[in-house]
Amino acid sequence: MNDxxxxxxxxxxxxxxxxxxxxxxxxxxxxxxRLTMLLGRNGAGKTTTLRTxxxxxxxxxxxxxxxxxxxxxxxxxxxxxxxxxxxxESMGIFGQLTVRENLLLATGPKGFDAAxxxxxxxxxxxxxxxxxxxxxxxxxxxxxxLAISRAIIEERRLLIVDEPTKGLAPAVIQLLIDAFLxxxxxxxxxxxxxxxxxxxxSVGDEVAVMDDGRVVHAGAMADLAxxxxxxxxxxxxxxxxxx
Amino acid sequence: xxxxxGRRPLDWLLSxxxxxxxxxxxxxxxxxxxxxxxxxxxxxxxxxxxxxxICIFIVLAASYxxxxxxxxxxxxxxxxxxxxxxxxxxIALAKLPVGWDAVLLGAAAGVALAALVAILIGxxxxxxxxIFFSMITLAVASFALILATELRDLTGGEDGLTFSVPRLLxxxxxxxxxxxxxxxxxxxxxxxxxxxxxxxxxxxAMLRIVNSPFGRVLQxxxxxxxxxxxxxxxxxxYRTLAGALSAALAALAGAxxxxxxxxxxxxVTLSFDVMVDILLMVVIGGMGTLYGPVLGAVVLVMxxxxxxxxxAALSRSLAGWPVLPVxxxxxxxxxxxxxxxxxxxxxxxxxxxGSLRRQAR
Amino acid sequence: MSGALARLRAGDWSAYALLxxxxxxxxxxxxxxxxxxxxVAGVAMGMMLFLMAAGLTLIFGLMQVFTFAHGAFITxxxxxxxxxLGALAGWSVAGSWWLNLAALGAxxxxxxxxxxxxxYVFERVIIRRxxxxxxxxxxxxxxxxxxxxxxxxxxxxxxxxxxxxPASFRGSIIIAGAAIEKYRLLAAALGLVxxxxxQLLLSRTRVGLLVRAxxxxxxxxxxxxxxxxxLFIGVFVTGAAxxxxxxxxxxxxxxxxxxxIGGDMTILIFIILIIGGLGSVGGCFTAAILVGLVxxxxxxxxxxxxxxxxIVLMMAVLMWRPRGLFPVGxx
Numbered sequence: 057m058n059d060x061x062x063x064x065x066x067x068x069x070x071x072x073x074x075x076x077x078x079x080x081x082x083x084x085x086x087x088x089x090r091l092t093m094l095l096g097r098n099g100a101g102k103t104t105t106l107r108t109x110x111x112x113x114x115x116x117x118x119x120x121x122x123x124x125x126x127x128x129x130x131x132x133x134x135x136x137x138x139x140x141x142x143x144x145e146s147m148g149i150f151g152q153l154t155v156r157e158n159l160l161l162a163t164g165p166k167g168f169d170a171a172x173x174x175x176x177x178x179x180x181x182x183x184x185x186x187x188x189x190x191x192x193x194x195x196x197x198x199x200x201x202l203a204i205s206r207a208i209i210e211e212r213r214l215l216i217v218d219e220p221t222k223g224l225a226p227a228v229i230q231l232l233i234d235a236f237l238x239x240x241x242x243x244x245x246x247x248x249x250x251x252x253x254x255x256x257x258s259v260g261d262e263v264a265v266m267d268d269g270r271v272v273h274a275g276a277m278a279d280l281a282x283x284x285x286x287x288x289x290x291x292x293x294x295x296x297x298x299x
Numbered sequence: 300x301x302x303x304x305g306r307r308p309l310d311w312l313l314s315x316x317x318x319x320x321x322x323x324x325x326x327x328x329x330x331x332x333x334x335x336x337x338x339x340x341x342x343x344x345x346x347x348x349x350x351x352x353i354c355i356f357i358v359l360a361a362s363y364x365x366x367x368x369x370x371x372x373x374x375x376x377x378x379x380x381x382x383x384x385x386x387x388x389x390i391a392l393a394k395l396p397v398g399w400d401a402v403l404l405g406a407a408a409g410v411a412l413a414a415l416v417a418i419l420i421g422x423x424x425x426x427x428x429x430i431f432f433s434m435i436t437l438a439v440a441s442f443a444l445i446l447a448t449e450l451r452d453l454t455g456g457e458d459g460l461t462f463s464v465p466r467l468l469x470x471x472x473x474x475x476x477x478x479x480x481x482x483x484x485x486x487x488x489x490x491x492x493x494x495x496x497x498x499x500x501x502x503x504a505m506l507r508i509v510n511s512p513f514g515r516v517l518q519x520x521x522x523x524x525x526x527x528x529x530x531x532x533x534x535x536x537y538r539t540l541a542g543a544l545s546a547a548l549a550a551l552a553g554a555x556x557x558x559x560x561x562x563x564x565x566x567v568t569l570s571f572d573v574m575v576d577i578l579l580m581v582v583i584g585g586m587g588t589l590y591g592p593v594l595g596a597v598v599l600v601m602x603x604x605x606x607x608x609x610x611a612a613l614s615r616s617l618a619g620w621p622v623l624p625v626x627x628x629x630x631x632x633x634x635x636x637x638x639x640x641x642x643x644x645x646x647x648x649x650x651x652x653g654s655l656r657r658q659a660r
Numbered sequence: 661m662s663g664a665l666a667r668l669r670a671g672d673w674s675a676y677a678l679l680x681x682x683x684x685x686x687x688x689x690x691x692x693x694x695x696x697x698x699x700v701a702g703v704a705m706g707m708m709l710f711l712m713a714a715g716l717t718l719i720f721g722l723m724q725v726f727t728f729a730h731g732a733f734i735t736x737x738x739x740x741x742x743x744x745l746g747a748l749a750g751w752s753v754a755g756s757w758w759l760n761l762a763a764l765g766a767x768x769x770x771x772x773x774x775x776x777x778x779x780y781v782f783e784r785v786i787i788r789r790x791x792x793x794x795x796x797x798x799x800x801x802x803x804x805x806x807x808x809x810x811x812x813x814x815x816x817x818x819x820x821x822x823x824x825x826p827a828s829f830r831g832s833i834i835i836a837g838a839a840i841e842k843y844r845l846l847a848a849a850l851g852l853v854x855x856x857x858x859q860l861l862l863s864r865t866r867v868g869l870l871v872r873a874x875x876x877x878x879x880x881x882x883x884x885x886x887x888x889x890x891l892f893i894g895v896f897v898t899g900a901a902x903x904x905x906x907x908x909x910x911x912x913x914x915x916x917x918x919x920x921i922g923g924d925m926t927i928l929i930f931i932i933l934i935i936g937g938l939g940s941v942g943g944c945f946t947a948a949i950l951v952g953l954v955x956x957x958x959x960x961x962x963x964x965x966x967x968x969x970x971i972v973l974m975m976a977v978l979m980w981r982p983r984g985l986f987p988v989g990x991x
Contacts (some may be wrong), residue, residue: 110883136885148880150873152988157869162884165866206884373798423975427982433726433798434930435978441927442971449964571923575806582799625814634814637806644799645789 061087063214063245064109069118069128071101071108078104080269081118086214086262089243091236093256093277096266097292102249103145105266106218109247110142111135122214139213145222145249147203151192155183155202158191162206169210176205179235197228204235208244215239215246221255233258253291257281265290312503314510318590320659323652327590330597334495338482345604348559351491353600354498355555360580360592361505362548367578368587369509370541371521375574376420376436379443380546382568383416384409384553386447386454389563392462393455399465406554410547417546421539444569459564468493468558494555501548506589508544517541521587576603579640585650594651599636606632675985679950686957696838698956704844706952707851708913710945711906713929713936714858715899721875721939721988723892725787726794729801730929731922732808733900736778737771737907738917739816742823744770752826760826764912771904779900783893805923813919820918823911847909854902855945862941871895875939875988928967931974937984947985 062085071079079101086092094102107113109120111132120128127135136142141162150158160167177184180201186194191202200220207215221229229252236259239246250256256263260277273280273290280286310317318324333340337350363377387409388402395401420439424432447454454460466472472486482488508514520534557563567573576599584595607629614627626634647654687695716730744767745752751763786804790796824830825843832839862868874881874888881888903922910925911917932951936943951970959966977985 112879112883131887132879132882133885133887136883142883144880144883148877148883150876150880152876153869153873157873160866161869161873161881367795371795373795423978427978431934431978434934435974438927438931438934438971438974442968445964445968445971449968575802578799578802628814630818631810631814633806634810637803637810641786641800641803641807644796644803648796 061085063088063123064247065121066105066109067119067121069105069108069120070116071104071113072116073104073113078269079108079115082108082266082269082271084264084271084274086245086247088245090261091240091246091248091259092262092264093260094247094249094264094266095251095253095256095291098251100266101269102266103218104269106142106144106216106247106249109135109216110140139211141207141212141215143203143207143215143217143220145218147199149191149194149199149202151190153191154188155186155191155194156188158202159206159209162209164210172209172211176209179238180205180231197224197231200224200228200232201235204232208239213245215244216248217246218249219251220248221250221252229255253287314503314507316506316510316589318652319656323590323655323659326655327593330593331499337495338488338491339480342482344487347487347491349600349604351494351559353596354494355552355559356576356580356596356600357593358498358501358555359549359552360577360584360596361502361589362545362552363577364581364586364589364592365505365509365517365541365545365548367581368585368589368591369514369517369521370538372538372542373433374420374436374542375433375571376440376443377545377549377577378569378571378574379440380413380417380549381553381556381573382443382447382563382565383413383546384550384555385557385563385568386460386553387412387550388554388557389460389462390453392464392557393460397463397465402465402554402558405557406551409554410550413546413550414543417542418539421535421542424535424538440569440571440574444565447565447569455564457565459562459567461562464490464558464561490559494559497551497555501551502589502593505548509589513537513540518587579636581650582640583636583643583650585652585654586648588650588652588656591650591652598651602632602636606635610635675981676946678985679946679953682950682953682957686953689957689961693836693838694960696836697840698960699953700838700840700844700848702953702956703949704841704848704851704952705913705955706949707848707855708906708909709925709928709932709952710851710948711854711909712903712925713906713932713944713948714854714941715895715902716929717933717936717939717941717944718871718875718895719892719899720933722871722878722888722895723791724794724878725791725892726797727787727801727804728798728926729782729786729804729808730899730903731924731926732782732805732812733775733779733903733922734907734910734925735809735812735919735922736775737904738823738911738921739812739821740771740774740904741767741908741911742816742821742917745823745826752824755827757828760828763826764829764908767908768905771908772901775904775907776897776901778904779897780893782900783896787896809919809923816917816919818919820916823915823917825912825915829912843913847913850905850909854905855941858941867891867894928970931970934974934984935977937987939988940984940986943984943986943988 064086066082066084069079069082070077082101082105084094084105094105096102104113108115111127111130115128118128119126122138122140127138150161153161163169182198183201183205186198191199194202204217204220207217220232224232233255236246236248240259248259257277263273263275263277263280264271265273267290273286280290318327334350334354338347341347341350359377359381366372366374366377384406387407388405391401391405391408395404420436423435427435448457450456463469467486468490469486472489474484474489478484509517516537520537553568556568560567580595580599581592582595583598584593585591610627610632611629614624614629617623617627625631643650649657683699690698712730712734716727719725719727745763748763748766751759754760782804786800787797790800829843829846832841834840862872870881870886870888870891874891878888907922911921914921928951932944932947935950936945936947951973954969954973955966958969981987
């Protein structure tokens, strides 16, 4: 793989949570302007990988580099300030704050940029109507839209999203797929964890498959999508149910 | 002591939980011998009272250690259980004909009440967030203090209860006409040895408990609640049982306190100051070791009685300096224990025992 | 306040209804004038309790930091009131309302600065090293409380010190046949001003937005690029300073200062935090007034049960709502 093209690179990353050894040497490259899918069964270490990138768990060994500079020792806020937006699996919506306030938190000191706000709200028109509502009162799908809107309300260099489709209805998933396809047109670099293979196949450029705390396969999404035997080998039966 | 033959019974007594380290073993042996022969080594009424207090506080602090050190829960209601045992004996002896049956009845009632309340608090913690637990125990303890002060007919209110004890324990009782080794064999001596033997037995029993499978589960919960839960241990049940046990033992310590003082009142057994003392003992001695509270109790009770005169002397010698005489005023002994406490929590979280053990290794 | 109504979820009304319900329920048990006096007294006491508790609810809520030493700031404020009003005795006993107010204002400002500074030192020296370790937080702050109490005694002595209210704030005015102490009105007014100020700060400023978000989900705020610890120092200092002001007001209300004045309030403050729900300024406000009212009503009907009644109230609330009346956040 071409090193220069990687915006984010993990090399031999180990992570312990308490006494438990979760990541056993993760190697991963996220290329500029591409959407990289991170797949794998439950417990493979996908969420832990994302949290380790964000500094929410500390790596115990290995190196994490963003745009060539090591970030493994930085605190979470400093990592975020490099231009990395993170949408956790729980979405991290502040339920006691309004939709507007949730978005405002992700803007710089000057507040909203009108044009950018229009763009983002164009992706999810439903949010506009809930502008002054408490975010706690949103539906699950609306919360996910808000979470993604918050991640892109300012120009970011890397967008990290953890299982956005979890527990959502098919119509909402389609909306999210459309949103990611639109985002790809702006050449945003994205790292996306997903269980939903349909979504993965629709939006992914690259793919990395994790198992047991390691990346066991990396390559182009199209190659994996075309090779059913490889899918079965890497992802087991779980993906059949998603097809 | 001969190898093999002598050590096996010792291991049996200590439930295989040796102090660890020569210095520590010697210190504990000194405490044991000092307490066992206190009436002969330190004659006089006052030293005997100090020795008896040490025995009682060893039980009280060790029982608190079962909560704090072995389950990692900070409760502020331990004095309440201490008080329940003391009030049980005090009320029984004040209201019923004086006799051993009254003592036993009072102690049993106190122990039962303490265990029951501890179970109720444990069940309450099922419903509320863990973050509330310490605060709730503090509120419950102050509620108990209010009750003890307001239920004047039963508890004697603020003034407390003064009562008679069985004749065997009264100062007037003579076991033998002649003194032995210069010590009069009177009721005070009997009281002391009753407390000493009971305390020793309770302490060894506690060692047995924390080294049983039950105790190991408690430690597993402290280390990692999530994992213990996953392993199938019902953490709440175990914690509640530990709480009830700890409360019952505290009540027994309270019963001994009542017999020693022939008096009980809110300030002696229920006040927040006593709670702070217990906390200091366990943390200074070393949490989660049971031997820690032994040393902690010795240090604290001795400090209470003997640090003040020393500080008075120091304060006098510093006269003329600014501020210093005030800081070393004999009434400021708690200030220095507070400083010691904070330093220990920072730098020696394992307390005296933990530090000695680490040196021994 | 934008979104305030939106946040009022279905079901919350019963928590809000508790205050008027308690007020109404106590009315048949006493004469109207007694009720009016007690209600004002209860609200005033509640406002002072709110001052003392407001910072702590945010400290708990924002960083999940347990501190048992908050009472030390109250005690410090109370003793500063003695010293400052003693030094300004001329202003305090003068017949001029303005001079009296200036004396009180000087005491409040002195307490604000001194306890705020003490809070800063306490956070940097004591709290900072034990983030995320609840047991050590409890132990270390109990140790801090012991040290602080002993230092106060070393400076001001162990004996209770009398403290007189400035001349203009003594006595009562008669409203509808009920005697209302002037000082209580003043305390209630100050509490209300601080409450309004805090709410404005929280709802209208970016710092307030961050605090509210941080109480809910600290990790996410950090993942958005904010260094929350710096914010937390600010909250801690503010909380300590508010407790200091509360200490001044409470000391003047009691007209005597003892070294345990802060420690005694700690239990009441915890009860308020538990009833109100950790991290909620609004909940803290409601709970403080609730506790003030119940203390005064019960104190009138059955004086011995006053403190006990608030503990019973707390238990009842916990049975009804295990996370308090107005819970915030996921933790």
